[in-house]
Amino acid sequence: MKSESKLEQILTKGEFAVTSECGPPRGADAEVIRKKGEMLKGFVDGVNVTDNQTSVVRMSSISSCVILKELGLNPIMQMVTRDRNRIAIQSDILGAAALGINNILCLTGDHQKFGDHASAKNVFDMDSIQLVQTVKLMRDEGKFLGGEELKGSPKMFIGAAENPFADPFEIRVPRLAKKVAAGVDFIQTQCIYNLPKFEKWMKLVRDRGLHERVHILGGVTPFKSVGMANYMKKSVPGMDVPDELIERMKAAPKEKKAEEGINICIETIQRLRDIEGIHGVHVMAIEWEEMVSEIVKRAGLFPRPHIES
Amino acid sequence: MIVAERKPLEQISSMIESNSKVLIVGCGECVTVCSAGGKKEVDILASALNMIRIKESKPIEIRQETLERQCDAEYLEQLRGFIGEYEVVISMACGAGVQFMAEKYKNSLVLPALNTKFIGVTEEQGVWSERCHACGDCKLHLTGGVCPIARCSKSLLNGPCGGSANGKCEISPEVVCGWQLIIERLSDLGQLEKYEEIIPINDWSTNRDGGPRKVVREDLRL
């Protein structure tokens, strides 16, 4: 094992993994994150904790991870390169490892223009691929970027995100190959709605044998309403929502819109399980964490495998 | 060239609120080409400030000069004979010119009339856009001649990020994704395989992060 991560053990055993996501609160109240954690406990193998997502200031990812860890969950610390230079990044990786956080998801981060501090200076000392390299260097070679040796390597399971639907399509697989070459252990994809396009991408991934070198977890997000489906289609960059799904949401009776959204999500998970090279699913129920348990149960992914820690 | 833009008149006029003898100095290089601080713009600024002050019943005396450039001492020297007669000097050069004039004339208060924006090109008449960040370690040979540092909103060396959609950047549909441009260029040049080489974490010490920079050519020094 490269790390002490429960997620790594599950994936290595060949189990179909389930991860979910938890957004820290916009304040110092730890109860908010505990409440979200309680809803997910027992239903997922890892929980992503976002790092000031969409550049809106929130409680830090590290501290939220620790709160979830105390509840018995397996947190996946997201880290964006937008807000920290290499000094702060390496320092936070060491600190997180010391606090028992075993997973890191390496991201570039949304531009600060989207957030509540648009006039901030961004950092981007490195990009997400270089962050993967950095964590790997610290973990496997026990070295800092500056070349000095560190004492006590951070045993982290290294993840990254990939969006098979972003443009240009011809580099989506080469881009994954770059992340694999950088040393990523697992990939969580952007929300999958356009399954034919996703299957086309996975075929190209398999053609290059990348599915054997990295664990790919397919991302899903249930629609709560027609409005949300439309928003995802039109306003979220790099999101591919086919019209037929919007039509399905429209056709559902008013009181059953949310249920239809869950149905679509579960059908997507079933189809993902049949794709060779997909080793798990990442359920992103944005501010709808209470639905994760139902999705996991109805998708036949409950109970989760027990791992001795 | 260095591209600049005039500050709002209100800001310039408030800088010289208490002065009645003002020298406005334009620059004949980059800021002339981008129509921000050449002779024409000196004329316009002088006329506008004059009118503002007449309106406020605080008449002002303005002298207008435009130098070949303000980033070389020999041209700045041309002001020596009369600069002392003015309470303030408004420089319409880029930030380098303003500072160099202040360095050369220690007793004069030199004020900026422009906001210096970027190193860029004339895309079409009246439209300028950024091309170079002066990072001090050119990487254009790796990226098909399109700069990831200047053209990507996040200066990613291994882009594009997930926010690239329809060839546009996530920050605005008006902004072209720099990495889309790089990939298109590499593809046109038959060098797309270069895309898969990971560009290592950057040494920013050649950038401004290393402190103010200097170039010395001993062979040219007198």
Next chain:
Amino acid sequence: MRLNYPPNVKIIKVPCTGKVDVIHLLQAFERGADGVYIAGCLEGDCHFLRGNLRARKRVEYTKRLLDEIGIGGERLQMYNMSAAQGPRFAEVAREMTERIMTLGPNPIRAKNRKP
């Protein structure tokens, strides 16, 4: 046609409105004009192809400058008319004169007059 138009309009002839630059317009106000308008050829009929279109853009830019200066961009206007439209010329002269009468004198001129 012996058309009447207000005697306060002073005509400055230029070879093409494309010759008129921002500084010319500003200096007219600086020297006390209460209003300025440019009578260019009809759009599409410029002998130099784009002269009148460029004049219109410069007028728009100068209007914003006049707003910033505090004189008011509404004192400046671009019109298009052909050499055959005598009545239109007189109409525009009256229209502009009325507008300026309503706005009152150029604040610069008013201040300059003070002893």
